[in-house]
Amino acid sequence: MESNRAVKPLPIAFAALVHQAVRSAQADGSLPEFAIPELKIEPPKRPEHGDYASAVALQVQKLAGKPPMQIAEIVRAHLPSAPFLGSAEIAPPGFLNFRLDRAWLAAQLDHIIAAGERVFQQDDGAGKRAQVEYVSANPTGPLSVHRIRGGVIGDTIANLLEALGYSVTREYYYNNAGQQMNVLGASVRARYLEMLGLPNEFPENGYRGQYIRMIAATLAAIYGDSLRDAPVERFRDLASESIFYRIKNSMRRVNIVHDVFFLENSLYDDGSVAETIAALRERGYAYEQDGALWFRSTALGDEKDRVIVKRNGEPTYRLPDMAYHRNKLERGFDLIVDVFGADHAATAPQVLLGVKALGYDPSCVRTVIHQMVELIEGGEARRMSTRRGDFVELDELLDDVGADAVRYFMLAQSPNTAMSFDLDLARAQGDENPVYRIQNAHVRCAGILRRTAERGMSDEGADLSLLGDDELAFVKKMLETPEVISRAVTEIQPQAIAVFALDLAGMFHPIYDRVRVISEQEDIPAPLAAARLRFYKAAKVVFARLLKLMGMSAPETMERRAKPEPSEQEPSAAEPESA
RNA sequence: GUGCCUGUAGCUCAGUGGAUAGAGCGCUUGCCUACGGAGCAAGAUGUCGGGGGUUCGAAUCCCUCCAGGCACGCCA
Structure with a gap:
């Protein structure tokens, strides 16, 4: 066909x-x-x-x-x-x-409509498998706004790869081993004991966020004081389970759903970590010094060697990371995309040197580094530290501006750009949001389809040569979608799709205003109305596709978000109790 | 100090070595009892951080300087 x-x-x-x-x-x-x-x-x-x-x-x-x-x-x-x-x-x-050619251009409308939600599907990646790793946050606290930027970038890249025909695995590296998790357990235990009025010692580098107290309170509610003598590990497991549940929920709210949660634990359980050490030693890339085991990364051009097993016998994060990447390469993906924040930028090359030392070719691995998200509130930058508990949670942001806006804003800027996310502005955004400009284009198409259907109109027998220059220019623009998708992927610049969608919407609205299908004031001949109707049908298909690629909803009707009425009313009971 | 990222309109930012540098927001002026007005039309706003270089052609590539962010752990 x-x-x-x-x-x-x-x-x-x-x-x-x-x-x-x-x-x-x-x-x-x-x-x-x-x-x-x-x-x-x-x-x-x-x-x-x-x-x-x-x-x-x-x-x-x-x-x-x-x-x-x-x-x-x-x-x-x-x-x-x-x-x-x-x-x-x-x-x-x-x-x-x-x-x-004008006739060719107009005829593309039929192809677009026939392709439906698979419109502009390409086959560059047909038969190829890609893996995209993103978010991968430690389950030590709620998802931060910074983390979700990587999540949106990674998830959108995954969507775009699928549009290129790749079979995509969306993966989350679940860091459930290591020292940080024990610190989490100790922090929760301390709060739990404190809540029961028992003596406790809050760990020096413990997590101080309010959510720790909430978990402790939940545990106290469920288990009473029966955990008073439970080991830290018990608290660690209960806490990470609770936090991870919450992380998953937060991600689902922005349409991020992973196929695989790869457990760091499993790399120890199946011997991968031990194998990695043995292989590095065997190949002459590991040596002992000062009681620690070092990776001789300088042999591969690194500026200094790196510790992989600490003096106390615990591996550093690098070792399981190497084992994990070896595992990915073993799985035979044609393309592996790692999405990291700038705070982890330095470690990515080290891990790749690691797999190289193990004898693998990491050339199919693309690393995406996104710069930080700076949150501005009340004109001041807010630092985000999970440990100090000073951060803005994704859920809070979602409640304020909605999932679609979060997806769009996080996507619309180049990963290389340090983003200033002004919380007050985002909260106030409401109606002036570019998100609505794009979604409204889809809504308007849907409205036309609805209205014409009510009147029993159809696009059958449409003479597409009746379409005007503006409509054809719009078709031409729609046909740029495939190149935008493939460029967004090959250059790892997923913001291109967001920019393109806004451009397309900007082109759409004036046409909508002028090129009418139904009018009480103007006599529109049936063949012309039919041609225009088909035009809007195709436009709807394309807007829906773009929104879906961005992980956003494509609404059929616009419902005004409930606007808070700040004046008139008392601050109300929403005020949190001071603990 | 070293490495990576950034510097483009009042703000937030796009921009693929090509022709007269763009969008959204904001601002000014005007429309609008028509497919859900969350709209439409017109307008103003630029030493593309500075300086050198490569090129027929540079916001884009190279060098250098200035300014900001991130990272430089036996934390992850």
Whole structure:
């Protein structure tokens, strides 16, 4: 079926045409022989420069030894025909500007509608398996806003990979071993004993957040004082279970659902950690010094060697991390994406050196480092430390601005950009949110479909040649989706999809305002109404797809979020009790 | 001090070596008893941090300086 074919980005199709034209010009001697460079074809900024443009003549002017304008003319004369190619013009200083064929463009609406929720599905990744690891927060406290940025980035990359045809495993590395978990257990035990009025000692580096007291209170409610002599490990397990449950809930609220929770424990249980040590030793990458075991990472270019087993016999985080990455590579993924925050940026290369030392090729691993999320509240930056218990929880933010807004804002900025998330602004955002601009485009399409259905109108027999320039320009823009998706993945710049969706919505709203399907004041002939209806049907499909890729909802109707009425009413009972 | 990231409109930020640098918000002015107005139209706003270089062409690549963030643990 034509409509089910995988969509190739148009720049690739145009590049093939230009490549072919240059080759045939070389074959008949119009151009000298030279290696054709990589051809970059993209939509120009200005509409008068066509729909797609190539600077090939400028690129090869030295190789060809002719003036660019002349080269452009030669290339144009040798262009093969293609169904999508309308016209090609040359423009100084040597650009080749293409226009898409109008009939072809209009016909794409049918392909879009036929493809439905799989619209713009590509096949680059067909038959390939990808693994994306993200969030991977220790279950020592509620999910922070910073962590969820990585979560949104990772989850969106996973969505985009699926759109490229990959089979994707979404994974969370669950760090349930190690010293931090014991500190958590000790912190909860201390609060529990305190609550029972028993003597206790709060650990020096303990977790001081309010949630620790809440867990302790829950334990006291369930178990009474029967845990008074229970070991730290018992508290550790109960606490991490409770926290992890909560983390999962928070993630679900922003549509993050993992396929695999990989337990750090299991690497000890199945001997992977021990094997990793043995393999490193055997290969000469491990040595003992000062009572600790060191990884000779300098042999692979690191600036200094790293401890992998501490003097007290406990492994550092690096060792299980290496074992985990070895495990990932063993599973035979074609692509592995690790999403880390900037605070963990330095360790990623070390882990990759580790797997290299173990004899694996980590070239299929892509590491995404996202910069910090700085929270600003009351004009002041808030530090986020789980240990001090001074952070803003994801749940709190979700209650304020909603899941869709959190997804969008976390996505809309490049991972490389340190994000200032002004909490007051986010809370006040409400109606002015760009999120609504995008969702409203979908809602408006849905509204048209609803209204026309009520009137028994249909798009049957639509004559798509009746569509105007604005609608066709919008179709052209929609057709950029595949290239946006593939670029967002290959360059690991998932914000491209968010920016694109906002652009598309910006193009949509004026059209909606002018190009009507139903009107009481204007007589719209049935064939024209049918063509327009089909246009909006297709637009709805594309907006739904984009929203889904971003992990956002695609509402059929807009419901105004309940706006808090700050004045008039008393602060109310929501005020927390001082403990 | 070293490494990584960043510096673009009043604010938050996009920007793929190409043509006259963009969006949202905010601001100004005007529309709107029409498919849910959370809308539409028009407008103002820029030493792309500074300086050198490469190139036919640089916000984009290289060097350097300035400013900010993160990391430099036998924490994770």
